[in-house]
Amino acid sequence: MRSYGIYxxxxMYQPFVIGRERLLYDLLKEDGQQNDCMREVDYLCDRLEEELINDAIxxxxxxxxxxxxxxxxxxxLTHPVKGSIRISRSSYSLNVYCDxxxxxxxDLFxxxxxxxxxxFAVMDGHGEWGWLKPVKYNHLRMREENVFLGI
Structure with a gap:
């Protein structure tokens, strides 16, 4: 069984995180091991909206x-060939178990x-992490430069 924390x-922080995913992974892995949400996660991540998650699922x-x-x-969710997924939601993360x-x-991603x-997903115990949708770096870089230039 594979388990994920999805945040x-x-x-506003996504451009900063690009290229620093390993640091984000370390932080989110630590958050997943605690019962309470860490202040850093509260700062970097949005609260998950129930409607958005329900609609996506x-x-x-x-x-x-x-x-x-x-x-x-x-x-x-159960599929006769693929298996089953169990998803629970906390304030800042989806806790996903795929069997x-x-x-x-x-399919979930x-x-x-x-x-x-x-x-951004963190796979517990396997050292795997990443964006669910590939990031278009040039687009984010352009927006970041415009912010710094005051455009």
């Missing part, structure tokens, strides 16, 4: 699964990245 980086992801259960904010094919992970491009 949404604040738009039910609309984008739900159509390819045969069974979808939602109880007390926790989702369980089965890696295609489950890909595509569904979430379709709703926003600032999601």
């Amino acid at each position: 949404k980086v604040k738009e 039910m609309t984008n992801l739900g159509k390819s699964f045969t069974s979808i259960e939602c109880r007390d904010g926790e989702y369980r 089965g094919s890696r295609m489950l992970d890909l 595509v569904a979430l990245s379709g709703s926003d491009d600032r999601f």
Whole structure:
């Protein structure tokens, strides 16, 4: 079983995080091991909106699964060939458990990245992390330069 913590980086800090993903990984990995949210995570990440997450899961992801259960904010999706996904939400992260094919992970990442491009995933225990949607560096760099120049 694979487990992930998925966070949404604040738009204003995304350009700063680009190229420093390892540091973000270390911070989020530590946050995932604690019961309370760390102040740094509160500073760098947006709170997850229930409607956005529900829409991404039910609309984008739900159509390819045969069974979808939602109880007390926790989702369980099952596919006869790929396996199952269990998703719970805290203030700043989605806690995801995938049991089965890696295609489950890909399906989830595509569904979430379709709703926003600032999601960052940390895979517990494996040292894997990354943006769910590839970052267009030039676009962010241009915007960052414009901010510094006052344009």
